[in-house]
Amino acid sequence: MGLVTGACFAELGNRVICADNDTKKIAGLKKGVIPIYEPGLKELIGINAKSRRLVFTSNIKEAVRTCEVIFIAVGTPALPNGEADLTGIENVARNIALNLSGYRLVVEKSTVPVETGKWVKHTIQTYARGRGKFDVASNPEFLREGQAISDFMHPDRIVIGVESKKAQTILTDLYRPLNAPIVVTDIASAELIKHASNSFLATKISFINAVSAICEKVGADIKEVALGMGLDKRIGSAFLNAGVGYGGSCFPKDLEAFITISEKLGYDFSLLKASRDINYQQKVSFVNKIKDALWIVKGKTIAVLGLSFKPNTDDIRSAPSLDIIQALRLEGARIRAYDPSAMEKAKELLRGVVFCKDPYEACRGSDCALVVTEWDEFKELDLAKVKKALRRPLIIDGRNIYEPGRMEKLGFTYIGIGRKKTKKG
Numbered sequence: 001m002g003l004v005t006g007a008c009f010a011e012l013g014n015r016v017i018c019a020d021n022d023t024k025k026i027a028g029l030k031k032g033v034i035p036i037y038e039p040g041l042k043e044l045i046g047i048n049a050k051s052r053r054l055v056f057t058s059n060i061k062e063a064v065r066t067c068e069v070i071f072i073a074v075g076t077p078a079l080p081n082g083e084a085d086l087t088g089i090e091n092v093a094r095n096i097a098l099n100l101s102g103y104r105l106v107v108e109k110s111t112v113p114v115e116t117g118k119w120v121k122h123t124i125q126t127y128a129r130g131r132g133k134f135d136v137a138s139n140p141e142f143l144r145e146g147q148a149i150s151d152f153m154h155p156d157r158i159v160i161g162v163e164s165k166k167a168q169t170i171l172t173d174l175y176r177p178l179n180a181p182i183v184v185t186d187i188a189s190a191e192l193i194k195h196a197s198n199s200f201l202a203t204k205i206s207f208i209n210a211v212s213a214i215c216e217k218v219g220a221d222i223k224e225v226a227l228g229m230g231l232d233k234r235i236g237s238a239f240l241n242a243g244v245g246y247g248g249s250c251f252p253k254d255l256e257a258f259i260t261i262s263e264k265l266g267y268d269f270s271l272l273k274a275s276r277d278i279n280y281q282q283k284v285s286f287v288n289k290i291k292d293a294l295w296i297v298k299g300k301t302i303a304v305l306g307l308s309f310k311p312n313t314d315d316i317r318s319a320p321s322l323d324i325i326q327a328l329r330l331e332g333a334r335i336r337a338y339d340p341s342a343m344e345k346a347k348e349l350l351r352g353v354v355f356c357k358d359p360y361e362a363c364r365g366s367d368c369a370l371v372v373t374e375w376d377e378f379k380e381l382d383l384a385k386v387k388k389a390l391r392r393p394l395i396i397d398g399r400n401i402y403e404p405g406r407m408e409k410l411g412f413t414y415i416g417i418g419r420k421k422t423k424k425g
């Protein structure tokens, strides 16, 4: 998020310094090595680094001394108790305080629990000991992995939480070129908008996943139900795709953090707990579908198509694939996996899995194929070739990328999420 934000602000004509205490990452970036896979990012960094609008440094002091606006974009990972770990934020706040001079606008960009802004302000005040002036602001980022640049450049809205007119003017000017609606609030409201938005979207997914379970019981089709619901403008069709559940670095963590912070504030957010439970159950029910179809899982070979938590990214953080593969391995299955870009990262986490060079190779000699991530590549597979490669024509589609009728015609036993199961092929 930090890198995308930096590159995009540079593209908008600002001079940007991306600072990180990870010297290896910075050394790589200086040579044009991009540490993540994000479509278009390498090119954007290349152009802006060449024109020197975008520079990289591990010298935080220099960055703080040079820049008028400082965005904090460090990670806020979940602690074992679900709370967000704000050590990184506190570290940066102290660093800013120690190098403060003139006026600085310090902007929280990382997703943080409500009231973090208050603590950032307090920390800077405490450690700056009268050095320089500053304002704190909250400017949550809503970009999605895989389409981060276009999300940044064409946002639905920009949220800025401020305490002073000066901070408001600086941020409004910075975002003016994007021509998007700007919502100006106090800091706590801006912080809440981010957690509430992510939790709402996660709940929307859990809702449709819950409905998919009912569809399976009565022979209805979740895609048709979602279409019929989504055309109601008040509901909207986005985030109504039933599947194996949401993953990624944001939804699971943000939901957990929102539940925990609510609890701390004396409110039991049981709705979000239910969303979380349904998401967990969705993976269990997917594994149960596999067990039902294979009868005995022990000794079976299973092809897993897709490892990243969603398409167009190599990110496997909290990816449903990890839990599903782990459950199947515990049952004694052999796994042959393929993903267009997440295999390097998956290899570090998944032991005993055979990583294959393409989807057909993964299917070769397997007793069934699972679709876990809806990469376009899988939508365009030569299904006759898949059928030939498999030991039996069984596909369990965790993302509903194929049409049951077509699969039946092709002779597959096809099991989707919330859809009619086709007859045995």
Ligand code: UDX
Pocket: 141, 142, 143, 144, 145, 146, 198, 201, 205, 238, 239, 240, 241, 242, 243, 244, 245, 246, 247, 248, 249, 250, 251, 309, 310
């Ligand atoms: C999310 C938010 O969308 C973004 O605004 C925020 O800044 C960061 O978190 P991201 O995690 O990149 O973005 O992915 P997103 O596209 O939102 O998908 C999250 C998860 O939900 C994925 O695992 C995806 O497969 C799943 N999902 C999404 C569904 O299962 N069904 C849907 O209909 C939509």
